[in-house]
């Protein structure tokens with residue numbers, strides 16, 4: 001896999017690869033995406049093969065702008081125009097009824113399509129030069145932690161991915177919020193850093209939470225996902241130090257806390273994460289990948305507050321723990 005920079009020459013190179021049906025990973029504001037020409041069935045097939053992702057799991061199509069929605073969705077509900085107007089470009093994916101011509105490969109055989117306009121300047125530049133839309137799931141193997149740097153992408157894939165455009169670390173750090181507008185009631189399929197209250201105030205109505213046992217429509221909703229290699233356990237703040245000490249008896253333990261510990265503990269890799277949800281989300285995946293390298297027997301993560309602004313983080317941690 002080649003590592004491309006974000007200069008004009010390298011972006012043209014990335015576009016040439018995409019036009020040739022190759023896979024190019026690129027940064028978005030949320031996580032790195034594994035991009036392929038959304039209109040090229042072979043490229044979409046190659047994405048599924050590289051990820052090891054089951055064929056019934058749809059991929060998100062990244063659009064250059066809001067107007068491109070009409071090429072993929074039919075009809076475009078009024079609520080979609082509202083949410084897109086308020087939050088695009090940005091970390092929100094809308095699930096809409098798919099247009100008749102859309103290849104079922106992209107939608108995992110479903111009648112709906114996931115669309116988003118990313119706000120990362122490199123993603124915007126790439127989409128604009130490419131002049132089309134890019135299918136792009138997170139650039140990780142199925143079920144693993146999403147990548148937030150180009151080095152993470154290089155650690156996941158080999159030559160099956162032609163290149164990664166290195167745009168530095170992602171700003172949001174967690175995958176987009178997903179709202180399903182394909183049924184009568186708008187539904188939240190995946191919480192993200194665009195929070196429920198903000199969505200509801202733009203929609204002018206409540207969002208229902210989608211039931212989790214609804215099958216494989218969104219792999220991010222499978223009970224086990226976003227997981228490091230080492231087992232991960234969530235622990236309350238009060239028990240964290242004692243749990244770490246106890247687990248360290250049987251091997252290396254990594255701890256992700258939001259505070260420093262006064263005690264020195266043998267066999268414990270104690271990491272301090274930021275106290276605000278935005279900053280925590282930005283570094284969470286990189287920290288999980290980093291502690292995972294030493295192959296700890298256990299990763300203990302301090303439970304995050306049960307508050308709306310922590311909801312997406314709590315959701316990912318719960319899935320990583322399953």
Ligand code: TXA
Pocket residue numbers: 028030031032033034057058059060091093095096107110112113114116136137138139174175176178189216217218219220221
């Ligand atoms: O932030 C993100 O959304 C990142 C960046 C690269 O844009 N992408 C991402 O893609 O997380 P992926 O494929 O790893 O997760 C997208 C989620 C999956 O759970 C997928 O099933 C769901 O979106 N999804 C896509 N299209 C859908 C559809 N038509 N109906 C239901 N869920 C859909």
Ligand code: MG
Pocket residue numbers: 137138146220
């Ligand atoms: Mg993913």
